[in-house]
Amino acid sequence: xxxxxxxxxxxxxxxxxxxxxxxxxxxxxxxxxxxxxxxxxxxxxxxxxxxxxxxxxxxxxxxxxxxxxxxxxxxxxxxxxxxxxxxxxxxxxxxxxxxxxxxxxxxxxxxxxxxxxxxxxxxxxxxxxxxxxxxxxxxxxxxxxxxxxxxxxxxxxxxxxxxxxxxxxxxxxxxxxxxxxxxxxxxxxxxxxxxxxxxxxxxxxxxxxxxxxxxxxxxxxxxxxxxxxxxxxxxxxxxxxxxxxxxxxxxxxxxxxxxxxxxxxxxxxxxxxxxxxxxxxxxxxxxxxxxxxxxxxxxxxxxxxxxxxxxxxxxxxxxxxxxxxxxxxxxxxxxxxxxxxxxxxxxxxxxxxxxxxxxxxxxxxxxxxxxxxxxxxxxxxxxxxxxxxxxxxxxxxxxxxxxxxxxxxxxxxxxxxxxxxxxxxxxxxxxxxxxxxxxxxxxxxxxxxxxxxxxxxxxxxxxxxx
Numbered sequence: 342x343x344x345x346x347x348x349x350x351x352x353x354x355x356x357x358x359x360x361x362x363x364x365x366x367x368x369x370x371x372x373x374x375x376x377x378x379x380x381x382x383x384x385x386x387x388x389x390x391x392x393x394x395x396x397x398x399x400x401x402x403x404x405x406x407x408x409x410x411x412x413x414x415x416x417x418x419x420x421x422x423x424x425x426x427x428x429x430x431x432x433x434x435x436x437x438x439x440x441x442x443x444x445x446x447x448x449x450x451x452x453x454x455x456x457x458x459x460x461x462x463x464x465x466x467x468x469x470x471x472x473x474x475x476x477x478x479x480x481x482x483x484x485x486x487x488x489x490x491x492x493x494x495x496x497x498x499x500x501x502x503x504x505x506x507x508x509x510x511x512x513x514x515x516x517x518x519x520x521x522x523x524x525x526x527x528x529x530x531x532x533x534x535x536x537x538x539x540x541x542x543x544x545x546x547x548x549x550x551x552x553x554x555x556x557x558x559x560x561x562x563x564x565x566x567x568x569x570x571x572x573x574x575x576x577x578x579x580x581x582x583x584x585x586x587x588x589x590x591x592x593x594x595x596x597x598x599x600x601x602x603x604x605x606x607x608x609x610x611x612x613x614x615x616x617x618x619x620x621x622x623x624x625x626x627x628x629x630x631x632x633x634x635x636x637x638x639x640x641x642x643x644x645x646x647x648x649x650x651x652x653x654x655x656x657x658x659x660x661x662x663x664x665x666x667x668x669x670x671x672x673x674x675x676x677x678x679x680x681x682x683x684x685x686x687x688x689x690x691x692x693x694x695x696x697x698x699x700x701x702x703x704x705x706x707x708x709x710x711x712x713x714x715x716x717x718x719x720x721x722x723x724x725x726x727x728x729x730x731x732x733x734x735x736x737x738x739x740x741x742x743x744x745x746x747x748x749x750x751x752x753x754x755x756x757x758x759x760x761x762x763x764x765x766x767x768x769x770x771x772x773x774x775x776x777x778x779x780x781x782x783x784x785x786x787x788x789x790x791x792x793x794x795x796x797x798x799x800x801x802x803x804x805x806x807x
């Protein structure tokens with residue numbers, strides 16, 4: 342019965358997300374339902390003292406990353422920089438190579454700090470135009486954009502500022518650059534296997550006579566886009582380089598600027614000082630500082646096109662950041678409540694039966710990401726509940742925490758992209774396609790991404806590379 346109660350809440354949350362209900366509303370309700378079925382008298386304390394406490398602690402740590410990332414992505418769009426990058430890559434790669442061109446463009450944007458959702462809106466008009474010209478079936482557009490946005494640039498490439506690569510830093514005391522060799526190996530595998538699969542699907546569909554699609558059958562077709570860009574591509578790429586290099590530089594510099602394991606703040610108006618552990622905050626401060634530098638770079642080179650629409654654009658960015666941040670935070674709070682229930686403790690003990698620490702971590706994280714339909718949500722739930730266990734078993738086996746970080750991060754982006762995943766739903770909605778038309782190819786990427794995690798584990802054990 343305790344396991345059934347925990348499973349019921351998780352399944353209902355998955356169904357609610359799949360049916361388009363607000364996770365912000367449903368997560369606390371379903372978490373309290375599980376508590377009520379376990380101990381009705383504990384509901385008020387569980388809501389205020391556990392659920393809301395974890396929601397607040399998540400937002401305290403990670404909301405600045407959501408906010409700055411959303412603002413950076415919006416300014417990239419408003420400045421015309423995203424169009425300039427897309428146009429330059431298409432000119433360099435060639436319109437006939439539409440699939441790798443769109444993947445490269447999307448990867449550049451997301452690895453440069455643009456959120457997945459912003460990248461989808463920015464790239465789709467160009468993807469549709471290129472696929473139409475080459476008569477490539479439109480149903481492959483979501484998988485192509487997804488390969489660049491929600492696979493290796495989200496959590497495998499070392500240094501990526503996406504939240505899935507930042508969350509593990511506060512649990513393992515690592516940085517966004519953890520286990521760079523394993524991250525690069527995993528990224529190369531995902532990229533190669535993904536392009537191979539989509540290319541194979543393209544040939545199969547076109548051999549069967551399927552082209553881009555008849556205009557009267559297509560939905561949400563964008564207007565034709567211009568091949569001209571008003572911004573030089575090198576200038577457009579500069580903010581992305583500033584974020585990437587700034588993140589690396591600050592990651593190395595912050596421990597030198599703040600010597601010691603802890604830093605304290607004590608002002609005259611404070612009743613007691615605030616103490617922070619430097620190793621747990623370095624990655625967050627580095628990403629936030631890098632995004633601020635990227636925003637300043639955009640304003641420096643594109644002040645005029647941005648200034649007139651800054652108020653409107655910043656409001657949209659703040660709204661997007663609040664929605665994304667709260668969605669993830671309530672899933673974190675939901676996970677904390679579920680993790681406190683007797684049923685989850687039984688599951689946790691059962692997972693101990695998986696003897697290998699890295700396989701245990703990978704299975705746990707990707708399973709919870711799949712159940713919640715969220716990489717960041719599943720990752721937060723797993724690490725909040727079981728990071729101490731992962732660290733203890735990893736230390737006992739001599740596994741560096743950087744490797745634990747990379748495996749957890751990559752595993753979160755494995756089975757998370759099931760049909761109820763928010764990014765998948767958004768991607769299909771923007772492209773005007775249905776799950777029936779296009780999800781099969783997205784799911785193939787899900788399988789490739791999940792396989793990549795276990796490939797990286799095997800590489801680590803065979804070579805010791807990190």
